[in-house]
Amino acid sequence: MAKKLYSALMTAFNEDGTMNDAGTRAMVRYNIDVNHIDGLYIGGSTGEAFMMSVAERKHLFKIAFEEAGDGCDLIAQVGAINLTEAKELADYAVNTVGYKTISAVTPFYYPFTFDQIKDYYDSILDGLDTQLLIYSLPALTGVSLSAEQFGKLFENPKIIGIKFTNADFLLLERVRKAFPDKLIYFGSDEMLLSALVLGVDGAIGSTFNLNAKRTYDEIAAFEAGDNAKALELQHISNDYIMDVIDNDLYPTIKLLFHEAGVDAGICKKPMNAPTPEMKAGAAKIYAKYFN
Ligand SMILES: CC(=O)N[C@H](C=O)[C@@H](O)[C@H](O)[C@H](O)CO
Numbered sequence: 030m031a032k033k034l035y036s037a038l039m040t041a042f043n044e045d046g047t048m049n050d051a052g053t054r055a056m057v058r059y060n061i062d063v064n065h066i067d068g069l070y071i072g073g074s075t076g077e078a079f080m081m082s083v084a085e086r087k088h089l090f091k092i093a094f095e096e097a098g099d100g101c102d103l104i105a106q107v108g109a110i111n112l113t114e115a116k117e118l119a120d121y122a123v124n125t126v127g128y129k130t131i132s133a134v135t136p137f138y139y140p141f142t143f144d145q146i147k148d149y150y151d152s153i154l155d156g157l158d159t160q161l162l163i164y165s166l167p168a169l170t171g172v173s174l175s176a177e178q179f180g181k182l183f184e185n186p187k188i189i190g191i192k193f194t195n196a197d198f199l200l201l202e203r204v205r206k207a208f209p210d211k212l213i214y215f216g217s218d219e220m221l222l223s224a225l226v227l228g229v230d231g232a233i234g235s236t237f238n239l240n241a242k243r244t245y246d247e248i249a250a251f252e253a254g255d256n257a258k259a260l261e262l263q264h265i266s267n268d269y270i271m272d273v274i275d276n277d278l279y280p281t282i283k284l285l286f287h288e289a290g291v292d293a294g295i296c297k298k299p300m301n302a303p304t305p306e307m308k309a310g311a312a313k314i315y316a317k318y319f320n
């Protein structure tokens with residue numbers, strides 16, 4: 030099966046922290062019309078969902094779904110440490126809006142036991158006709174799951190895979206071998222090539238919003254057996270990603286959208302508002318990698 034690339038959709042905000050729907054819709058359009066992206070991951074870390082109210086997250090699911098139409102696959106990230114809210118978001122995404130696939134971050138902040146984490150996923154899915162990707166990102170959540178624990182979560186047949194944002198390549202290899210039929214989308218854009226070698230089904234990431242073409246070329250080179258070319262492209266992408274991170278990751282991706290002619294709004298506080306220095310930095314990055 031061809032490998033798939035998903036952009037982690039950004040949410041556009043105004044200076045007062047309210048949602049900028051036109052900006053969000055424009056980023057959906059850019060991903061579909063310019064990037065020809067396979068799919069969008071909506072309301073994840075990159076979407077700033079953990080700084081948004083439930084009403085705002087629902088609104089985001091609705092406008093992204095409307096704008097995308099049948100232009101690409103869509104995954105709604107519904108996770109929250111308030112399980113009542115996660116269930117409400119899941120029900121809304123699936124039954125009110127029509128998402129076929131949802132995802133949920135592992136519950137974070139408190140050190141939940143594995144049984145509690147399993148109950149969280151089973152509760153979110155209870156009574157819903159949908160499929161779910163576990164969103165695993167130990168670096169931000171502090172939650173690390175073992176291959177065996179992923180297997181226990183997979184006992185729920187609605188759980189079809191993992192968004193694996195983790196540099197633990199031994200774990201990735203163990204999970205890949207143990208669950209050949211589950212989907213694994215890799216979430217650390219800088220390490221994509223290593224993950225391709227281990228047989229991931231694709232990737233979900235923030236940096237593909239602008240850098241999709243180069244990444245598709247890398248995947249094509251890898252699939253054609255041209256590892257040297259794939260590595261050359263990963264090197265360029267990583268120069269790009271390091272420059273973006275140095276300039277402040279999420280605000281800079283929005284500034285790069287501006288450079289590309291897309292009015293993507295800004296990030297929500299406590300994320301940074303763009304400074305003149307950041308804007309100048311983004312203009313340089315855009316000229317360096319996309320001209
Ligand atoms: C926390 C976060 O944003 N993770 C993203 C996806 O999972 C990645 O796409 C990273 O943003 C990217 O790899 C840059 O480090």
Ligand SMILES: CC(=O)C(=O)O
Pocket residue numbers: 037038070072073074075076216233234235
């Ligand atoms: C994939 C990613 O960056 C997200 O969670 O939005």
